Amino acid sequence: MSENILKQKSYSFAIEIVKLSEKLVSERKEFILSKQVLRSGTAIGALIREAEFAQSKADFINKMSIALKEANETIYWLSLLKDTNYISGEIFEDLSKYSKEIIAMLVASVKTSKTNK
Numbered sequence: 451m452s453e454n455i456l457k458q459k460s461y462s463f464a465i466e467i468v469k470l471s472e473k474l475v476s477e478r479k480e481f482i483l484s485k486q487v488l489r490s491g492t493a494i495g496a497l498i499r500e501a502e503f504a505q506s507k508a509d510f511i512n513k514m515s516i517a518l519k520e521a522n523e524t525i526y527w528l529s530l531l532k533d534t535n536y537i538s539g540e541i542f543e544d545l546s547k548y549s550k551e552i553i554a555m556l557v558a559s560v561k562t563s564k565t566n567k
Contacts, residue, residue: 456555457502460495460517463548467491467524470537470545480536487527493520494552511563518556525549 467488474484497517504510525546532542 456552456559457495457498459548459555460498460552463545463552464492464495466545466548470541474531474536478536480531483527483531483534483536487524487531490520490523490527491549493517494524498556507563507566511560514556514560514563518553518560521549521553521556 468491470491471484471488474480494517497513497520501510501513501517504513528537528542528545528549531537532539
């Protein structure tokens with residue numbers, strides 16, 4: 451697995467999250483949950499970028515692990531938005547699937563890094 455694919459996928463996901471947040475604010479007048487999903491959904495890629503220049507393997511693992519937590523948190527906010535009817539089941543499924551793909555890649559990256567100590 452290439453770190454470049456993870457970097458690209460997390461960036462594309464962040465763009466989708468930004469668009470979702472803008473739509474929630476402009477069309478649904480939802481300000482609280484949209485900020486939460488925006489924060490966690492965009493943090494994933496930022497942390498992956500930070501990990502590129504980690505000071506050590508432990509720092510790399512830490513940043514990627516935090517990105518993993520942010521991806522999981524993003525699914526929580528997406529679920530809450532779906533269950534409160536702010537987003538459709540289809541939007542939830544698309545973004546949730548995207549997030550789960552990133553989670554799988556992050557898990558693999560962290561596991562590989564831990565075994566290659």
